[in-house]
Amino acid sequence: MTEDFDYEALGLVAGLEIHQQLDTAAKLFCECPTTLREPDESTTTITRYLHPTKSELGELDEAALEESQVEREFEYLTYDSTCLVEADDEPPHRVDDEAMAVALEIAQLLDMRAVDQVHVMRKLVIDGSNTSGFQRTMMVATDGEIETSEGPVGVEDLMLEEESAQRVQETDSGVRYSLDRLGIPLVEIGTDPDIRSPAQAQEAAERIGMLLRSTGQVRRGLGTIRQDVNVSIAEGARVEIKGVQSLEDIEAIVRNEVGRQAELLDIAEELDDRDATVGDPQAVTEIFEGTDSGVIQGALTDGGDVWAVALPGFGGLVGQEIQPDRRLGTEFSDHAKRHGAGGIFHTDELPAYGVTEAEVEALAEAVDLDPDAVTGEESEDAVAIVADAPEIAEQSIEAVAERAETAMDGVPEETRDATEEATTRYLRPLPGAARMYPETDVPPVEPDPEEVETPELLTEKTERYQEDFDLDAGLAEQVAYGKRWELFEEAVESGVDATLAAQTVESTVTEIRRDGAPVEHLTDDHFQSVFGLLAEDELAKEGVPDLLAALAENPDLSAEEAAEQEGLGSAGEDEVREAVVTVVERNASQIEDEGMGAFSGLMGECMGELRGKADGDVVSDVLREEIQKRA
Known part of the structure; x- marks a missing residue:
């Protein structure tokens, strides 16, 4: 399939x-x-x-x-x-x-x-x-x-x-x-x-x-x-x-x-080749008195009935797959469910579910079919049954019979419901023109298209971001198709680096969401204030994820308050050098042994010491300088 x-x-x-x-x-x-x-x-x-x-x-x-x-x-x-x-x-x-x-x-x-x-x-x-x-x-x-x-x-x-x-x-x-x-x-x-x-x-x-x-x-x-x-x-x-x-x-x-x-x-x-027909629905409750089938016995205990319809020529076809994991019998069942039934049984799948072979043979005889034609290895005929409350069972088996009739004609026109598995199930007949008529309570409207401006297409916006802001194709598309492209453009206009602004509104938000931050609490004002701190060099780009996460957890705080609470203010050159010197002196023996080979490991330690308060490029320059002094 x-x-x-x-x-x-x-x-x-x-x-x-x-x-x-x-x-x-x-x-x-x-x-x-x-x-x-x-x-x-x-x-x-x-x-x-x-x-x-x-x-x-x-x-x-x-x-x-x-x-x-x-x-x-x-x-x-x-x-x-x-x-x-x-x-x-x-x-x-x-x-x-x-x-x-x-x-x-x-x-x-x-x-x-x-x-x-x-x-x-x-x-x-x-x-x-x-x-x-x-x-x-x-x-x-x-x-x-x-x-x-x-x-x-x-x-x-x-x-x-x-x-x-x-x-x-x-x-x-x-x-x-x-x-x-x-x-x-x-x-x-x-x-x-x-x-x-x-x-x-x-x-x-x-x-x-x-x-x-x-x-x-x-x-x-x-x-x-x-x-x-x-x-x-x-x-x-x-x-x-x-x-x-x-x-x-x-x-x-x-x-x-x-x-x-x-x-x-x-x-x-x-x-058509088999000259198939559909019988008249009839009650067959007496056949299943004392049955071991839990479904049928449950219906009978509640005062229900069992109804059946003979399907001469349908043997082996009711159980035939017509969509992945869906069969012609599933179509019959969909119609029965529309009338309140939980589903159907059919002889292509019986004996099973507590229904015995003897009950199947008795069922075939009750609807005037040859038991051998129903129970044989190459069965020619079939029977469908519904067990439920009396009215539901009767209406449901009639719906099954009607669907079996249309199966002989081919494909019925109908409305179907999409499933999560990309298959479909019966929903209702196709609606017709008879359901439309004028609304007399609302006056007509004369639209004026000339008052409407045509917006920039998302595909055009993606290309513009690549050309004007030098974003790579993937990031440009993320921002253009995302919800915060206006925030991105405002940030770039205020002086924030375009790539940093794009990453902030898209990938950074995704990252902190995966870490458990309730990003749905973040507002446009939060982003605008974070970008304001970046533009004024009061926040290092490395501190953006921590600041957004803090604002998501405490949305009533301002960006300045959250930055102070998290110790995310932008570090000056003296503070950066002091932190780097501390790390270098703590690892003096490693520097003596490895020289610049120690740079990579110490860089991460320096960034941790500064807790996102300094730009990585600045820290990198100072660290190289301090290592060279001691190498």
Whole structure:
């Protein structure tokens, strides 16, 4: 399953949807702050039940309808900053001006054309992630393009929308969400289906990510950017893969999805050759009374039932791998889990898990299959079973039967969820146009792209740092792509050596973090004051790591106070010489024996004696001079 494919021959077509949170002061439709909170800061909760509604054309969205079949309670954590808009007890306010300006800036970087008038739409969402039961979204620009090494990729549209509430945990009755994230401005960038290889998909995502970060106005960190990937092959179907957290996973996910669709097509062909069918689900509880299977016995003890579906012609195929560590049976199980079941058993993997061969034979007879065709070494038929509460078991086995029916047709169109292993699992049907309708509470916006300045690209900034400040390529890229490039530029302008400034905001911070310093406490003011001490020769460069670590541990201290506390003031020439002479006299016999050969070891001792208060070059010159006097 790790093989590469002839993607051109398979007819691979892929597109991306990039979702990026914007770093604005206020939310998209209210003035509430965009600061994320801890769940234990919650002041109260709101409980809702959500149900699908018909569109203006009287249609029900298939994805919303399936979601509604599982009755769930949604609980929302609120905070002292939560407003009536977030609670859906007040109409939304006008679109945030800052968010619109950032969206237009991104549109320019993607070479897109802004629309004449922006209209807000409602997108039906009843998974609980929005208190209103829909997400507000608006098209800002269209018809862009980015370049990749395998050719251009069109950018179809740029949407500005509100972020969903953050899922906190599953509860016995439903799902608990936090309202701190709900309403944070979010851009969604959708490409045309121009991508023809997994590598190009990843390159396109990286290019878009670089352009987004070039604005300096997007949020950073886990969960602030998400990638969805649409993938199909010639004989397959369009599959939307949601929630790819890491850019590095995109290539593997596209490759694995191509493999999954190719395997499903092979399975469909084999099922056709076998004249496979799917039976009607039926209860088979009596077969497993007294079973040694802990899972089944546990369900029966709780008053549950066992339901089964006959799968003539499916023998050996239910257990066939279609993605790394995922099989056709795993697909069936994903659908069963959507209805509350813990999973399924199927006869390609039985007898096992406490289910005996006799029970398998009885199961085959109960669903009108020949036991030899189910239990033989080359079984032709299969049976799938679900053991759970009566209603859950029945609904789940019906879902398995429906998925088995689609297996005979090939690849179903659906939305899938990305896993940490770069595979995917079934999430829900593909949404349709029936879930979109106009938002009547927010007036249209007429954007003015001419008011927006195009920012310097991060790639251009990297080149400038190399040329203007003589930074090596790696360090220049670190600073340009990092969060503190403005601090770096201010430091250089104040007279701090460019390489020292770059190392301070990047590698030095990384080093002290690895040593356990809480670097998240460091503010821009801390760095600016440290650079001020360097510029005024009141701090040696060797003292920077210790000073930053001290400030991280004691963020209320000023740089001057922390330097004094740590004894990190810049040593004068007399103090340096005194320290060096002390070290030299302490090691007189070694110098007498080795001469300048003792320099390297004594240099470290001198720097330790001065505890970072002196520049290494100054100490080196004085030490050489003192050794030469005695050699």
